[in-house]
Amino acid sequence: MKALVWDETLKLDKNYPIPEVSDDEVLIKTTMAGICNTDYEITKGYMGYKGILGHEFVGVVVKTGKNADKSLVGKRVTGEINLACGNCSYCAKGLQRHCPNRKTLGIYKKDGCFCEYFTLPQKNVIPVSDAIDDITAVFTEPLAAAYEILEQLHIRPDHKVAILGDGKLGLCISLVFSALNIDYTHIGRHREKLEISKKLGAKVKLSDELEKDDIKNYDVVVEATGSSGGFETSVSLVKPRGTLVLKSTIAAKEGLNLASVVVDEITVLGSRCGQFRPILRLLEKGKIDVKPLVSAIYSVDEFEKAFFENEKKGTLKVLVKF
Ligand SMILES: [Zn+2]
Numbered sequence: 001m002k003a004l005v006w007d008e009t010l011k012l013d014k015n016y017p018i019p020e021v022s023d024d025e026v027l028i029k030t031t032m033a034g035i036c037n038t039d040y041e042i043t044k045g046y047m048g049y050k051g052i053l054g055h056e057f058v059g060v061v062v063k064t065g066k067n068a069d070k071s072l073v074g075k076r077v078t079g080e081i082n083l084a085c086g087n088c089s090y091c092a093k094g095l096q097r098h099c100p101n102r103k104t105l106g107i108y109k110k111d112g113c114f115c116e117y118f119t120l121p122q123k124n125v126i127p128v129s130d131a132i133d134d135i136t137a138v139f140t141e142p143l144a145a146a147y148e149i150l151e152q153l154h155i156r157p158d159h160k161v162a163i164l165g166d167g168k169l170g171l172c173i174s175l176v177f178s179a180l181n182i183d184y185t186h187i188g189r190h191r192e193k194l195e196i197s198k199k200l201g202a203k204v205k206l207s208d209e210l211e212k213d214d215i216k217n218y219d220v221v222v223e224a225t226g227s228s229g230g231f232e233t234s235v236s237l238v239k240p241r242g243t244l245v246l247k248s249t250i251a252a253k254e255g256l257n258l259a260s261v262v263v264d265e266i267t268v269l270g271s272r273c274g275q276f277r278p279i280l281r282l283l284e285k286g287k288i289d290v291k292p293l294v295s296a297i298y299s300v301d302e303f304e305k306a307f308f309e310n311e312k313k314g315t316l317k318v319l320v321k322f
Pocket residue numbers: 036037038055056141142
């Protein structure tokens with residue numbers, strides 16, 4: 001089968017073996033996949049991962065293992081990307097996404113979905129309603145990550161909320177907040193990207209148009225820039241005793257000034273992957289239109305080209321059709 005493999009170099013392998021399906025797994029034939037910044041970061045050394053890339057997909061179940069539900073064959077599905085062990089104390093508490101023994105699809109110890117066929121445990125797989133088209137279904141994972149904020153934090157109608165960052169991540173958060181009628185200001189560097197949020201009814205602001213009044217003005221600020229500068233701006237926007245939500249792994253960088261977090265008693269909330277079901281429900285009801293975020297759709301034979309397109313500045317989501 002065709003598979004986009006990362007092993008110090010990026011290569012579309014046309015003779016990669018189709019994986020065996022173990023007893024609790026299903027075999028999925030990929031229909032469409034999405035390229036994410038995490039995929040790009042892996043090629044820069046993130047997680048030390050080697051293997052088939054990719055974790056954003058929609059596909060069809062073509063085979064089931066001995067113990068897996070046979071009725072899934074022929075169903076369109078997407079799936080949770082963290083493969084938990086099911087035996088540890090975290091898994092027992094329903095915290096599978098924090099299982100210390102977890103593997104992650106296309107990110108850690110488990111081949112990803114940038115290939116024609118891949119496996120997932122049946123418990124990770126979720127059928128996708130016919131009301132959701134393939135392009136929209138591929139966004140389930142990044143939108144679920146955006147929705148995670150609301151699983152962790154109760155945003156009240158009287159809260160002043162800001163999202164900082166207008167890349168894919170910031171825009172996915174904007175789509176979810178807008179679908180849930182949250183009143184927010186989207187702050188970023190690109191007028192054309194902020195326009196997407198503006199059309200959803202959000203207030204928008206360019207970062208260099210931030211005024212004195214914006215400083216310490218927001219109860220909740222979501223940091224989605226992934227840059228140290230963005231982190232510092234985010235901190236400055238939070239009201240004393242407010243909440244700063246960190247969506248990018250900027251926290252890994254050195255030299256961040258955390259003094260005002262202490263002085264203003266800011267609560268810092270780390271936020272990563274989220275659950276798929278609430279997002280699939282919103283998508284099924286047509287509450288989220290992902291189309292403005294699609295920059296290009298490539299065919300599988302042009303996968304390397306698609307990957308480089310994703311790296312270009314100004315590009316939002318690049319999809320690959322199988
Ligand atoms: Zn992703």
